[in-house]
Amino acid sequence: MPSASTALVSLDLLGTLAFAINGAMTAVRTARLDIVGIVTLGMMTALGGGFIRDILLDDLPPATFLDGRYLAVAALGGLIAFVLGQRLEKLATPINVLDAAGLSLFAVTGTLKGLEWGLGATQAIILGGVTAVGGGTLRDVMVRQVPAVLHSGLYAVPALIAAGLTAAFDAGGLPLLPWTVVAAAVCFAVRLLGVRYDLHAPRPRDMKSRD
Amino acid sequence: MPSASTALVSLDLLGTLAFAINGAMTAVRTARLDIVGIVTLGMMTALGGGFIRDILLDDLPPATFLDGRYLAVAALGGLIAFVLGQRLEKLATPINVLDAAGLSLFAVTGTLKGLEWGLGATQAIILGGVTAVGGGTLRDVMVRQVPAVLHSGLYAVPALIAAGLTAAFDAGGLPLLPWTVVAAAVCFAVRLLGVRYDLHAPRPRDMKSRD
Amino acid sequence: MPSASTALVSLDLLGTLAFAINGAMTAVRTARLDIVGIVTLGMMTALGGGFIRDILLDDLPPATFLDGRYLAVAALGGLIAFVLGQRLEKLATPINVLDAAGLSLFAVTGTLKGLEWGLGATQAIILGGVTAVGGGTLRDVMVRQVPAVLHSGLYAVPALIAAGLTAAFDAGGLPLLPWTVVAAAVCFAVRLLGVRYDLHAPRPRDMKSRD
Numbered sequence: 001m002p003s004a005s006t007a008l009v010s011l012d013l014l015g016t017l018a019f020a021i022n023g024a025m026t027a028v029r030t031a032r033l034d035i036v037g038i039v040t041l042g043m044m045t046a047l048g049g050g051f052i053r054d055i056l057l058d059d060l061p062p063a064t065f066l067d068g069r070y071l072a073v074a075a076l077g078g079l080i081a082f083v084l085g086q087r088l089e090k091l092a093t094p095i096n097v098l099d100a101a102g103l104s105l106f107a108v109t110g111t112l113k114g115l116e117w118g119l120g121a122t123q124a125i126i127l128g129g130v131t132a133v134g135g136g137t138l139r140d141v142m143v144r145q146v147p148a149v150l151h152s153g154l155y156a157v158p159a160l161i162a163a164g165l166t167a168a169f170d171a172g173g174l175p176l177l178p179w180t181v182v183a184a185a186v187c188f189a190v191r192l193l194g195v196r197y198d199l200h201a202p203r204p205r206d207m208k209s210r211d
Numbered sequence: 212m213p214s215a216s217t218a219l220v221s222l223d224l225l226g227t228l229a230f231a232i233n234g235a236m237t238a239v240r241t242a243r244l245d246i247v248g249i250v251t252l253g254m255m256t257a258l259g260g261g262f263i264r265d266i267l268l269d270d271l272p273p274a275t276f277l278d279g280r281y282l283a284v285a286a287l288g289g290l291i292a293f294v295l296g297q298r299l300e301k302l303a304t305p306i307n308v309l310d311a312a313g314l315s316l317f318a319v320t321g322t323l324k325g326l327e328w329g330l331g332a333t334q335a336i337i338l339g340g341v342t343a344v345g346g347g348t349l350r351d352v353m354v355r356q357v358p359a360v361l362h363s364g365l366y367a368v369p370a371l372i373a374a375g376l377t378a379a380f381d382a383g384g385l386p387l388l389p390w391t392v393v394a395a396a397v398c399f400a401v402r403l404l405g406v407r408y409d410l411h412a413p414r415p416r417d418m419k420s421r422d
Numbered sequence: 423m424p425s426a427s428t429a430l431v432s433l434d435l436l437g438t439l440a441f442a443i444n445g446a447m448t449a450v451r452t453a454r455l456d457i458v459g460i461v462t463l464g465m466m467t468a469l470g471g472g473f474i475r476d477i478l479l480d481d482l483p484p485a486t487f488l489d490g491r492y493l494a495v496a497a498l499g500g501l502i503a504f505v506l507g508q509r510l511e512k513l514a515t516p517i518n519v520l521d522a523a524g525l526s527l528f529a530v531t532g533t534l535k536g537l538e539w540g541l542g543a544t545q546a547i548i549l550g551g552v553t554a555v556g557g558g559t560l561r562d563v564m565v566r567q568v569p570a571v572l573h574s575g576l577y578a579v580p581a582l583i584a585a586g587l588t589a590a591f592d593a594g595g596l597p598l599l600p601w602t603v604v605a606a607a608v609c610f611a612v613r614l615l616g617v618r619y620d621l622h623a624p625r626p627r628d629m630k631s632r633d
Contacts, residue, residue, distance in 0.1 A: 027572065034623040036579055037572040051478075056262075058271035060480035065545060085626045123276060137353075142559075142569055147353055150238065150248040157247055201245040204296045267473075269482035334487060348564075358564055361449065361459040368458055412456040415507045 007177050008109055011184070012050075013073050015105030016064070020046035020077025021084075022098035023139045028085035029095070030143045035082050041142060042078030043071075046102075049134030053110050053127055057117050096195050099136060099148075103155070104187035107132035107162035108180045112170070121167045128163030129156060154194030157201060162187030218388050219320055222395070223261075224284050226316030227275070231257035231288025232295075233309035234350045239296035240306070241354045246293050252353060253289030254282075257313075260345030264321050264338055268328050307406050310347060310359075314366070315398035318343035318373035319391045323381070332378045339374030340367060365405030368412060373398030429599050430531055433606070434472075435495050437527030438486070442468035442499025443506075444520035445561045450507035451517070452565045457504050463564060464500030465493075468524075471556030475532050475549055479539050518617050521558060521570075525577070526609035529554035529584035530602045534592070543589045550585030551578060576616030579623060584609030 023045025027038040047064055054062035064070035110131025114124030133149040133156055140147040148155045165183035193199065234256025238249040258275055265273035275281035321342025325335030344360040344367055351358040359366045376394035404410065445467025449460040469486055476484035486492035532553025536546030555571040555578055562569040570577045587605035615621065 028626055032625060033573050034625045036577075036623045038626070040571055040578060055266060055477060056272050056276060060271075060482075061478050061541075061545075065478060065548075066541075068542070068544060071544065071548070082626060119272075119277075120279070122279060122282065123272075126276075126282070141352060141563060142572060144355065144566065144568060146355060149251055150353060151244050155247075156251060201247045203243060203245045204239055204249070204293060266477060267483050267487060271482075330483075330488075331490070333490060333493065334483075337487075337493070352563060355566065357566060360462055361564060362455050366458075367462060412458045414454060414456045415450055415460070415504060 007180075008112060011105045011180065012064075012109045013069060015102045015109065016046045016050075016070055016073050017077045018098040018105070019049070019102035019135050020074045021081045022095055022102060023135070024078040024081030025085060025095050025098070026139055026143060028081060029092075030145075038082050038085070039075060039078030041139060042081060043074040044142065045135045045139040046074040046077060047071075047135065048138035049106050049110070049131045049136075052134040053113065053131040056127060056130065057113065057119075059113075059117070097192070100158075100188050100191040100195070102135070103132045103159050103191055104162055104184035106135070107159040107187055108166050108184045111163040111166040112176070112180070115167065115170055121171065125160060125163040125167050128166065129159045132159035132163070152194075154190060154199050154201070158187040158190035158194065161190060218391075219323060222316045222391065223275075223320045224280060226313045226320065227257045227261075227281055227284050228288045229309040229316070230260070230313035230346050231285045232292045233306055233313060234346070235289040235292030236296060236306050236309070237350060237354060239292060240303075241356075249293050249296070250286060250289030252350060253292060254285040255353065256346040256350040257285040257288060258282075258346065259349035260317050260321070260342045260347075263345040264324065264342040267338060267341065268325065268330075270324075270328070308403070311369075311399050311402040311406075313346070314343045314370050314402055315373055315395035317346070318370040318398055319377050319395045322374040322377040323387070323391065326378065326381055332382065336371060336374040336378050339377065340370045343370035343374070363405075365401060365410050365412070369398040369401035369405065372401060429602075430534060433527045433602065434486075434531045435491060437524045437531065438468045438472075438492055438495045439499045440520040440527070441471070441524035441557050442496045443503045444517055444524060445557070446500040446503030447507060447517050447520070448561060448565060450503060451514075452567075460504050460507070461497060461500030463561060464503060465496040466564065467557040467561040468496040468499060469493075469557065470560035471528050471532070471553045471558075474556040475535065475553040478549060478552065479536065479541075481535075481539070519614070522580075522610050522613040522617075524557070525554045525581050525613055526584055526606040528557070529581040529609055530588050530606045533585040533588040534598075534602070537589065537592055543593065547582060547585040547589050550588065551581045554581035554585070574616075576612060576621050576623070580609040580612035580616065583612060 020042040024038045024042030027033045027041040033041070047070065050064040051062045054060060054064070107128045111124050111128030114127035119127060137147040137149050162183045165186060166180060169179040169183065231253040235249045235253030238244045238252040244252070258281065261275040262273045265271060265275070318339045322335050322339030325338035330338060348358040348360050373394045376397060377391060380390040380394065442464040446460045446464030449455045449463040455463070469492065472486040473484045476482060476486070529550045533546050533550030536549035541549060559569040559571050584605045587608060588602060591601040591605065
């Protein structure tokens with residue numbers, strides 16, 4: 001049976017891979033980038049959230065920068081997308097699924113790292129949310145889209161749900177496994193339902209003038 | 212009479228509130244964001260400048276991230292804008308006034324924090340300017356506008372004036388109160404005059420070719 | 423004969439100047455910014471890569487922020503571009519040449535700083551690349567262009583070549599001078615050939631659907 005720490009690293013590497021493929025596929029789909037641009041955007045998407053997390057925690061240089069496994073997995077994800085991108089005609093569905101996977105896993109691991117470093121529950125939940133949406137936000141800014149965190153049907157919400165569940169399970173002394181997986185699965189499901197049914201949190205009522 | 216430190220925190224929280232409402236109103240006005248997007252943009256606008264300041268100072272984790280009051284005030288500002296945004300038909304004027312208020316207060320508090328941490332006057336003034344324009348720059352990048360600091364009639368200039376006055380008052384040994392308020396008020400007035408009369412610093416002369 | 427350290431600082435200041443003029447010229451060319459916007463964009467371009475490098479290395483506050491020479495050179499570059507910008511009708515060529523110069527110099531100095539701080543070769547090479555492309559990426563995001571690092575004919579590639587050569591020369595125990603200059607010159611030549619002949623790394627093959 002894997003130790004808690006090994007499980008955490010595995011989830012984190014899985015999120016890194018999902019985001020790297022996702023970011024690189026976005027590069028293939030949005031603009032005719034060359035292989036360097038594709039791998040670069042994949043790595044930024046995969047590593048960006050963790051870098052922001054580690055800056056906020058003052059864990060510098062970022063753990064995912066010093067640990068060669070993260071760099072290798074992020075680069076690998078970019079290369080996979082480069083190869084697959086030539087085959088797949090429609091990338092929208094895998095892009096969304098991988099994004100939801102990265103979002104779920106990073107929300108959990110970001111929150112746990114915050115708690116480990118002694119943050120309060122509120123701060124740890126925010127940190128989990130930032131870790132989850134950070135890489136995708138960087139990706140969207142780089143390809144000049146309004147970041148998904150601002151407008152997309154339930155993007156920050158499922159991340160914050162997963163972060164909140166993780167903090168609650170931790171406060172309740174529940175074992176890291178399988179409860180972190182439950183938290184990630186809830187986030188994953190809510191996110192995909194949000195995309196599928198175009199769900200949104202409440203919006204301001206119609207304004208007459210929107211000049 | 213409040214101590215200097217209490218006064219500084221009060222000014223800082225006031226700037227945080229002003230920028231949070233401003234950023235959230237920008238979200239309401241620019242794009243039809245839902246409540247999560249609105250509050251998120253408000254919090255990024257409110258906390259972004261201070262985060263950049265604290266990264267540059269190596270005061271990590273950022274003070275405004277650990278201190279629950281800043282998080283609460285930033286979230287509150289976003290909620291206020293969400294509610295008000297449904298009522299107000301024209302948001303341009305309050306957006307500008309709140310932006311000028313945040314700019315003025317953060318220019319002062321950013322400079323003072325730099326001096327407290329032992330920076331030279333030049334560095335402290337730049338830090339004050341960065342604190343003041345950082346959150347709004349993040350806001351503008353997120354909603355895909357050219358940041359106000361680059362093009363807007365007198366945006367960085369009043370911030371640097373307030374920062375310079377603050378450093379000068381500090382060097383002269385003047386009491387923090389009321390002189391920081393004077394510095395902020397000058398910045399506030401110059402900024403609003405700049406908006407009102409569309410003032411600019413000198414521009415390069417007309418070029419024939421602008422390919 | 424200058425010491426290695428003096429040589430390194432000289433190369434770094436030269437790169438700062440090149441990027442400051444480049445960023446400020448971009449501001450003149452892209453948008454009718456006033457002098458404050460021009461100098462600001464120049465300073466962000468010049469100092470951004472080094473700031474990101476120093477955040478990743480945990481060398482905070484950033485060395486280039488504390489050292490007045492960098493601030494002065496960056497501001498000077500912005501002012502030079504403001505003055506020249508009124509004279510030059512076509513800025514595309516000097517913009518590209520200065521960008522290539524900054525890219526080359528920062529790739530070398532960023533890699534060397536990473537090695538000095540004890541990073542492994544892979545991390546030092548990535549750090550050199552990030553230092554080289556960081557300021558230009560910030561510049562492109564600020565003026566709402568897709569960052570050159572993602573799409574431009576050989577932008578990250580020459581930076582990584584220079585970084586790799588620097589790490590190899592260092593591992594081989596070769597003297598810092600003249601070998602860092604060789605590494606920078608190779609990067610400079612590859613970048614300008616890339617621009618001249620619109621060279622790209624391999625791209626994904628044509629996809630039928632690019633919705």
